[in-house]
Amino acid sequence: MFVSIRGRVLVNVEALNMTESVGNYVKHRRVPVILPTGGYTAFFVPAISGESIAHGFQQVLAEVAKSSNLPVCSLCERGIFLKSTNEEVIKKAFNVAKVPKDEHEVEALIVKNCVVEDVGGFLYAPKGGGQVKRTSNFATGYMIPVKEALESTVIEPQLHMRYALGTPFVKSKRAAGQLGQMIYYVELASSVYAFSFDLDTKFIGKATYSIDHVGEDLVDNVKERVKSALQALELFISEFMFGAKRTRFLPVVEWESLVIAVSDDVWTVPSPNSAKYVKESINKLQSVNPNVNLFIYINPDVLKGTTEYIRKKTDELVETMKLVIEDWKKNIREKLPDYADKIDWDKIVKEKLESLISSRLSEVAEAGDLRYISEIQKVYQEAQGMAEEAPRTALFSDLSKCVKNAIGEGLKRI
Numbered sequence: 366m367f368v369s370i371r372g373r374v375l376v377n378v379e380a381l382n383m384t385e386s387v388g389n390y391v392k393h394r395r396v397p398v399i400l401p402t403g404g405y406t407a408f409f410v411p412a413i414s415g416e417s418i419a420h421g422f423q424q425v426l427a428e429v430a431k432s433s434n435l436p437v438c439s440l441c442e443r444g445i446f447l448k449s450t451n452e453e454v455i456k457k458a459f460n461v462a463k464v465p466k467d468e469h470e471v472e473a474l475i476v477k478n479c480v481v482e483d484v485g486g487f488l489y490a491p492k493g494g495g496q497v498k499r500t501s502n503f504a505t506g507y508m509i510p511v512k513e514a515l516e517s518t519v520i521e522p523q524l525h526m527r528y529a530l531g532t533p534f535v536k537s538k539r540a541a542g543q544l545g546q547m548i549y550y551v552e553l554a555s556s557v558y559a560f561s562f563d564l565d566t567k568f569i570g571k572a573t574y575s576i577d578h579v580g581e582d583l584v585d586n587v588k589e590r591v592k593s594a595l596q597a598l599e600l601f602i603s604e605f606m607f608g609a610k611r612t613r614f615l616p617v618v619e620w621e622s623l624v625i626a627v628s629d630d631v632w633t634v635p636s637p638n639s640a641k642y643v644k645e646s647i648n649k650l651q652s653v654n655p656n657v658n659l660f661i662y663i664n665p666d667v668l669k670g671t672t673e674y675i676r677k678k679t680d681e682l683v684e685t686m687k688l689v690i691e692d693w694k695k696n697i698r699e700k701l702p703d704y705a706d707k708i709d710w711d712k713i714v715k716e717k718l719e720s721l722i723s724s725r726l727s728e729v730a731e732a733g734d735l736r737y738i739s740e741i742q743k744v745y746q747e748a749q750g751m752a753e754e755a756p757r758t759a760l761f762s763d764l765s766k767c768v769k770n771a772i773g774e775g776l777k778r779i
Contacts, residue, residue, distance in 0.1 A: 371634035372623035379616035381608030393552040411554035413508040421607020426597040438479040448487035625771035643748035662767035
C-alpha cells in the first residue's frame with residue numbers, strides 16, 4: 366500500500382525552522398527558488414526542511430507505537446533519533462551487551478525492537494566496517510512558498526527582551542553580562558507553503574539490506590506496525606505536529622487544499638507548487654490507476670473567491686466611514702456648537718465617501734492577496750467540478766474528515 370499526500374497550507378507568523386544565531390539574531394532557514402518571470406528569477410525564501418518534518422512525524426510515531434504496545438528503542442521514545450549510528454548507540458538504545466557481526470542479524474535486531482527505525486530507516490556505520498543501511502519507508506521534502514505566493518512571502522525580524530531587573534541576579538547595571546535585560550531578534554515568516562509526504566508500507570517489518578533476505582518478514586506483527594504508521598500520519602497531518610520554537614511562536618495555520626491518494630502501488634500526487642495540482646491529480650487518476658482512491662480537501666473560503674473578498678472589504682469600508690462621521694459630528698458639536706447646525710453633512714458625507722471608496726477600491730484592486738485569490742479561485746472551482754464527477758474520488762469541505770477517511774481507506778487495505 367502507498368499513501369501520497371500533497372497540500373498547500375497558509376502558515377502565518379512561524380519560526381518552525383531556524384538556522385544559526387549571529388550574536389543575538391536568530392535566522393529563519395532560507396532556500397533559493399527559481400521562478401519563471403519572462404526569463405528566470407532567483408528568490409531566497411523561507412523554508413521548512415524535510416528533516417524538520419521527518420523529526421516531527423517520527424516523534425508522533427514513537428508515541429503512537431508505545432501506546433499500542435509496540436517496541437520502540439529507549440532513544441527514539443525520547444525523541445533522540447540517532448538511529449543505530451554505531452555499536453555504542455545500539456548497545457544503549459536496545460540494552461544489549463554485544464552487536465551481531467552479521468549484517469542481516471543487525472537489521473533484524475533493530476527492526477524487531479524499534480518501530481521508528483523500522484519505518485524511518487537507519488544507517489549503522491561501525492568503525493570496523495560492516496555497515497547496514499535501511500532506507501526510510503516514508504519520504505518528505507522542503508516546504509517552500511507556492512508559485513502564486515512566492516513574491517509575496519515575508520521574513521521579518523521581531524524584537525524581544527528578557528528582564529532580570531529587581532532581582533539579586535543583577536549586581537550592577539553596567540557590569541558585563543549583568544545589564545538587567547537581554548535584547549534579541551527572531552526572524553518570523555509567513556507564506557502559503559507546499560507540503561509533501563509519501564508512505565510506502567511495502568517493507569515495513571521486512572528485511573531490505575541483505576540481497577539473500579530482501580522481503581522476508583522480520584516480525585510477526587507487520588499489520589500492527591502499518592496500522593500505527595497510518596494512525597501516526599493521521600494525527601501528524603491533522604494537528605500539524607512538527608517544527609521548532611512552537612512554545613512561544615506557535616504559528617497560525619490554515620490548510621488551503623490537500624490531496625491524499627491511497628493506492629496498491631507507487632502513485633504520487635503531483636506537486637502542489639501550482640494550484641492546478643488538484644486537477645492534475647484527477648487527470649492522472651483517469652490515465653494511471655493502480656487501484657487508487659483520491660481524497661480531496663479544498664478550503665470553502667478559497668472557493669468564495671474575489672466576490673466575498675471585495676464584499677468583506679466593502680463592509681469594512683462602510684463601518685469605518687460611519688465611525689469617522691460620528692466622531693466628526695461629536696467633536697464639532699462639542700467644540701463649535703454655533704456652527705454644527707449650519708454644516709451640510711449630506712454633502713460632506715457624499716464627497717468624502719466617494720473619495721474614500723475610490724481610493725480604497727484602488728487599494729483592493731492592487732492588493733497582493735486579491736491577486737492571489739483571483740489567480741487560484743477559478744482553478745479550484747474547476748477542480749471541484751471535476752472531483753464531483755470523477756470515480757474513486759471523494760471531495761471534502763472539512764479537513765479532519767478528509768484525513769480521517771483517507772487513513773480509514775488505508776487501514777482497510779492492510
